[in-house]
Amino acid sequence: MSPAVWFGEVGASLLAMDWTPAIASKLAPTVFPTGQTESAFAERLPLLLRDAVTGSLPEPWRWLANSLIAIVAIIVIFASLFALLTLAERKILGRVQNRPGPNRTGWGGILQPLADGIKMLTKEDIVPAAADRLLHFLAPVVLLALSIVTFAVIPYGRHLVPVELDAAVLYFFAAGAATELAIFMAGWASRNKYSLLAAMRALAQLISYELPLLLAFVPVVMLAGSLATTGIVAAQGGWLGGVLPHWHVLTPPGFAGFVIFMIAALAESNRSPFDLPEAESELIAGHLTEYSGFKYALFFMAEYLGMCALSGMAVTLFLGGWHAPLAALEFIPSYVWFAVKLLALLLGFIWIRATFPRLRIDQLTRLAWKFLVPLALINLLTGGFWVLTTHWTGGMLVVRWAIALVLVVGPFLALGRQFQARYAPRTYRYA
Amino acid sequence: MTTAFTPTPSGAHVRAVHDPFHGDLLEISMGPHHPSTHGVFRMMVTLDGENVVKLKPVFGYLHRNHEKLGENTSYLGSMPYTDRLDYFCSMTNNWAYALAVEKLAGQPVPERAEYLRVILAELTRLLNHTCLAGFLLQDTGASGTPLMYAFREREKILDLFEALSGSRMMCNYQRFGGCRIDATPAWLAAVRGIVDGYGAFLDEYEELITGNEILLARTQNVGVLSPALAVSAGITGPMLRAAGVDYDLRKVDGYGLYPRFDFRVPLGAHGDTYDRYMVRMLEMRESIGILRQALAAIPDGPIMDPKAKIRGFRPKPGEAYGRIEGPKGEIGFYLISDGTPNPYRYRVRPPSLINLTVLEDLCLGHTLADAVIILGSIDIVLGEVDR
Amino acid sequence: MSTFALGTIIALILGSAAVALCLRRLIRSVLLFVISWAGIAAFYLWAGAEFLAFAQVLVYIGAVSMVTLFAVLLTRRHDQPDLVIEPPARSRAAAGVTIGACVAAVLIPAILATEFPAASATAPTFSVRQLGLDLMEQHGVVLLVVGLILTVALLGAVVLAASKEDAS
Amino acid sequence: MTMLHVCLLFSGLLFCIGLAGALARSHAILVLLGIELMLNAANLNFIAFWRYGPPHASGSGPIFVLFAIAIAAAEAAVGLALVIAIYRHRQSVRLQEEARLKG
Secondary structure (H helix, E strand, O other): OOHHHHHHHHHHHHHHOOOOHHHHHHHOOOOOOOOOOOOOHHHHHHHHHHHHHHOOOOHHHHHHHHHHHHHHHHHHHHHHHHHHHHHHHHHHHHHHOOOOOOOOOOHHHOOHHHHHHHHHHHOOOOOOOOOOHHHHHHHHHHHHHHHHHHHHHOOOEOOEOOOOOOOHHHHHHHHHHOHHHHHHHHHHHOOOHHHHHHHHHHHHHHHHHHHHHHHHHHHHHHHHOOOOHHHHHHHOOOEEOOOEEOOHHHOHHHHHHHHHHHHHHHHHOOOOOOOHHHOHHHHOOHHHOOOOHHHHHHHHHHHHHHHHHHHHHHHHHHOOOOOOOOHHHOOOOHHHHHHHHHHHHHHHHHHHHHHOOOOOHHHHHHHHHHHHHHHHHHHHHHHHHHHHOOOOOOHHHHHHHHHHHHHHHHHHHHHHHHHHHHOOOOOOEEO | OOOOEEEOOOOOEEEOOEOOOOOEOEEEEEOOOOOOOOOOOEEEEEEEOOEEEEEEEEOOOOOOOHHHHHHOOOOOOHHHHHHOOOOOOHHHHHHHHHHHHHHHHOOOOOHHHHHHHHHHHHHHHHHHHHHHHHHHHHHOOOOOHHHHHHHHHHHHHHHHHHHHHOOOOOOOOEEOOEEOOOOOHHHHHHHHHHHHHHHHHHHHHHHHHOOOHHHHHHHOOOOOOOHHHHHHOOOOOHHHHHOOOOOOHHHHOOOOOHHHOOOOOEEOOOOOHHHHHHHHHHHHHHHHHHHHHHHHHOOOOOOEOOOOOOOOOOOOOEEEEEEEEEOOEEEEEEEEEOOOOOOOEEEEEOHHHHHHOOHHHHHOOOEHHHHHHHHHHHOOOHHHHHO | OHHHHHHHHHHHHHHHHHHHHHOOEHHHHHHHHHHHHHHHHHHHHHHOOHHHHHHHHHHHHHHHHHHHHHHHHHOOOOOOOOOEOOOOOHHHHHHHHHHHHHHHHHHHHHHHHOOOOOOOOOOOOOOHHHHHHHHHHOOHHHHHHHHHHHHHHHHHHHHHHOOHHHHO | OOHHHHHHHHHHHHHHHHHHHHHHOOEHHHHHHHHHHHHHHHHHHHHHHHHHOOOOOOOHHHHHHHHHHHHHHHHHHHHHHHHHHHHHHHOOOEHHHHOOOOO
């Protein structure tokens, strides 16, 4: 049997599969919506391009081709974003630190990611003699795979959702929850004491921050009344007088949720000031100590992709997804707005990295359990209150805002006091 | 089954590595190739989870027979070697050595040279403390930003050193009875410019760093050094003063021209890492004051005692100990002369090594991450520890 | 061809579970268990219980596996750097497998012999909204009890695992 | 043989594997994991009946599984905490050595 025939057979059998309605409807790629008269040409451009390629195919093949195009597009776009992000991070860190950053490769260092990539690919791949070779190999692969699957449910634009799921938010966090397994595998399999310590730290850190991360978005789900990312974005459409968008971050529970979410996202993606698993001043490179060459590059890619995915989710949940901030700016395509917000959050990540010292492991877990989790739980209450009082108008609106603000700010101040009291700047005496 | 508990001076308990009741302790070897051991220094750290239960410093990787070399070279020949002791502070090393020889030979020093020595010593203090603040923050994981700010200022001072002595770090500048090269008015003006700008840099740095909650949480109550332990271990310098003991050789000995200057000695109250950091920041501000006074008062005149003998220098038999308040603590040289061109005994009292002896006491009971910043706050340079 | 997917899932779950229980390296065992839990999530997805699939992944892969790995690491012995555990005594292994086989011998014919009423023509659908309403209205009391149990379990686990030294 | 039969056979087999493992292995953690497997096998049955069983209106199958997952999580947490406590006390996680309950 020739390869082409074999491929055809497998494809045909895949298509002939009895996709149960529950899955088939979920996995169906976005169909071109009819009656969307308001969307401009630019808005539909990605879909038109896709249809130009696949439009002539018969229906089942078209479905497969569309899915493949979506997958390839996501991987290509985010892989190049990763490359640019490494460059941007080094450039921005350099500027923050009074130095130019990479500027030798290409124009102003623009080819640096390419040079890094070639270096990584051609480096020798070293596996320690005592290592568990299978797990050592699997760890970066699993991590990268898990970071990529999270991209499936993020709505990138008005018509650009790769997979529409009923419980998309849950899917996202379920896939994200498994990443710590990969980090543990890397730390364990390296058979290095630093790596093992890093694995323990990663487990403790990710368990601690999973909870506030999950609790932080629940008020948003309550506000939107949906676990689907499309539903959550749809709930944030519209403006108050064409100026004030209905983004969740602009409500008291949404704002508190956003802040908690971003802090937990920093910890989940192992970024400074929560980069304990790879704290270079303590653990050399943590779970990456025994990795080199392409596996190391895969780890880095997975880490940046995870950061992108979490930022994308934060945009979707809190910052209005692909909605424009002003009604007057709606003529700009939705995916551009999504990209702008995503980049803004990513730059925030880089800025924070350039600025903060690192926490200690006990302080890290204390921050999660004694500060973020209680705040997130109270925020659930705030969210419930906000949902129950949506019909209040006029003077009651002021009351609603006042109560919600008290519910957000009060616990923050009360819980923050315990940290304030322990540590304070000191005054010094002179002999 | 028995557990092995060994009490240590600080009251913490050291547990055996294979403790049948508590599972295994993890013994890791940090260094000599570790990003944050400040050179080729090694710590054998035994961890219970993340907590340090035992810490054994291992050094000697940079040992180069410094003292024996000193006994086999002429007095002048040892001067360049002292640059390499604490390579951040070659000016103060030179001064301490020159002071010891001057005591041995009863050699006076002209006033302008004394002023230049004070200026250079205080510049060295600024340089050293600035770098330390940068390194300490780097150890807490601040991605190099504070370090780069600190190094920007350090370069300015190193440029001054280069302009004066011809070398950025290995200055070899002091001589017995004076200094090697006279400072031009332009150089003094350049120093004045940098000193005037330094306060602004310190303000900027403290604005960015000192109040940061994470820094406070990481450094306060970490690595507490009690005054009693500090005194009995022979700790000197900012580390001792951070523990609250008022001991500054500039005040105690009053060597050089220090009694002429008006400055204060900041003291810590807790002896923790934060105090060690803050005492240094405050000392820098005092140094700026000293530099201002010295630059205003520096007289014209010779920089070398005309009667001083450089070549064929043979001091009369005897012994002398010269010490100054270096940036890291008391740096002292002990010399015995038998009347030959080479010293009979040449001994260095390195502050880094002696301050390092309390490392385990400071680290016990803290986490691995704390051990790293405690080491950073002790401020060691391996060239001086190992000699 | 839907059975093809099901067959793959079943083979994955049974295979990884069976191998996991035979291995001597504890860490690999646990990781294989994780694969089999992931397979069960895939089964839920296949059967159309999407929410359950994600819940399974979140709880088992996100939490239970972490706790298990923690337990493995905390009960590590210095004489077993590889975490290799000795195989069980032959008699014990034989007894375990025999009992398992006996139960299977009873279960399989029983299942095969049973006539089930015909399945509904269309697959049941179950939206997240429906699930939420059911949970809150019909099963509200159960939900509260589960919450209580989880709280008690959490406290119990903390008390059990808390080191004696820290208390003193 | 209907789809329901296939699913039930599969869950029965999984249950037996878990049972055999829990009985045959002596390492406490593996025994706990075997029990988890049996629990999961039971959950599979609920879903199988909900999906391929006789027509019905309610979603009690998935809801039951949801509760079972919650309880399983609690069971795992407490069970593993017990394992750690026993290890601290006895330096062993082999179950046949833990016949005595008295410390």
